Amino acid sequence: MTLGQYPTTRPRRNRQDPFTRRLVAETTLTVDNLIWPIFVMEGTDSETDVASMPGVRRVTLDRLAAHVEPAARLDIPALALFPITPTSQRDEKGTEALNPDNLMCRAARLLKREFPEMGLIGDVALDPYTSHGHDGLVRDGYVVNDESVEILSRQAVNQAAAGIDIIAPSDMMDGRIGAIRRDLDAQGLVGTRIMSYAAKYASAFYGPFRDALGSGGLLKGDKKTYQMDPANSDEALREVALDLAEGADMVMVKPGMPYLDIIRRVHDRFAVPTFAYQVSGEYAMLTAAMENGWLDPERTMLESLLAFRRAGANGVLTYFAVEAARRLRNG
Ligand code: PBG
Numbered sequence: 001m002t003l004g005q006y007p008t009t010r011p012r013r014n015r016q017d018p019f020t021r022r023l024v025a026e027t028t029l030t031v032d033n034l035i036w037p038i039f040v041m042e043g044t045d046s047e048t049d050v051a052s053m054p055g056v057r058r059v060t061l062d063r064l065a066a067h068v069e070p071a072a073r074l075d076i077p078a079l080a081l082f083p084i085t086p087t088s089q090r091d092e093k094g095t096e097a098l099n100p101d102n103l104m105c106r107a108a109r110l111l112k113r114e115f116p117e118m119g120l121i122g123d124v125a126l127d128p129y130t131s132h133g134h135d136g137l138v139r140d141g142y143v144v145n146d147e148s149v150e151i152l153s154r155q156a157v158n159q160a161a162a163g164i165d166i167i168a169p170s171d172m173m174d175g176r177i178g179a180i181r182r183d184l185d186a187q188g189l190v191g192t193r194i195m196s197y198a199a200k201y202a203s204a205f206y207g208p209f210r211d212a213l214g215s216g217g218l219l220k221g222d223k224k225t226y227q228m229d230p231a232n233s234d235e236a237l238r239e240v241a242l243d244l245a246e247g248a249d250m251v252m253v254k255p256g257m258p259y260l261d262i263i264r265r266v267h268d269r270f271a272v273p274t275f276a277y278q279v280s281g282e283y284a285m286l287t288a289a290m291e292n293g294w295l296d297p298e299r300t301m302l303e304s305l306l307a308f309r310r311a312g313a314n315g316v317l318t319y320f321a322v323e324a325a326r327r328l329r330n331g
Pocket of ligand 1: 123125127135170171205206207208209210223278279280281
């Protein structure tokens with residue numbers, strides 16, 4: 001072999017300078033791809049750390065505007081709100097979910113007033129409100145479907161009326177997207193979008209989130225009779241097809257990194273706006289290694305987010321949103 005003659009095709013040529021690497025990059029990550037989940041709690045003038053999620057805080061409403069300000073300044077398109085309901089307000093039926101003045105609705109009204117441009121996403125499921133920590137109504141130890149759907153759909157209307165722009169049902173009941181669309185439209189809320197947690201798995205990666213909400217200790221049993229089996233992939237396509245047929249505007253796959261194959265299949269098959277949720281356990285895992293100095297914080301964070309874009313996701317719900325936006329804005 002004569003030096004310089006073989007091979008003729010050298011993929012490394014396109015990698016040799018930053019400028020070619022930029023020209024041939026197939027995917028990009030920008031602030032437009034980020035959605036920031038936030039935790040709000042009752043009380044005044046306080047913030048608490050979520051121990052298993054370093055850097056994530058629960059904040060009271062009087063501090064919410066200051067908390068959200070950096071995200072607004074960085075032009076993050078949307079927030080996903082999660083309320084921490086005091087234990088005394090949780091009951092068997094999740095009644096507080098229907099209160100027009102519940103924490104979620106007050107947070108939504110406040111944020112719409114302070115940041116009219118910011119998109120607000122409301123999680124629809126009963127788990128922040130139930131004494132048993134399940135996403136629907138429990139009868140004889142089973143989470144019943146159709147009765148749960150009726151309440152969830154009223155919860156969705158309640159949130160939309162308070163200013164939530166995108167309803168995000170995370171409960172995995174059958175038929176809830178259709179029921180929610182019907183009820184939103186009946187109330188004249190035709191512009192309210194639905195981002196369904198279409199393929200949501202019964203995952204161990206939600207542990208830190210349940211700590212943040214205070215629902216982990218309450219949860220009786222597991223969510224395997226409604227959330228999907230991590231063994232399944234074809235079933236995710238069926239779930240997505242149903243939600244789209246029922247009127248979902250966007251779909252989500254959750255968790256994120258262990259399910260990149262699902263994101264790819266969903267996006268290839270349906271070509272609809274597809275989102276990924278980099279969940280609490282993924283964040284905990286990454287930040288734990290970063291804090292130990294085992295992973296480079298900035299590079300690992302951005303690589304973990306770019307991977308979702310490469311897999312076909314339009315955007316990512318991530319607890320890194322503000323940090324990532326800062327890095328992306330600073331080039
Ligand atoms: C509620 C809900 C969960 C998450 C989002 N919405 C937890 C669950 O289903 O138990 C998890 C988010 C995360 O882990 O970051 N239904």
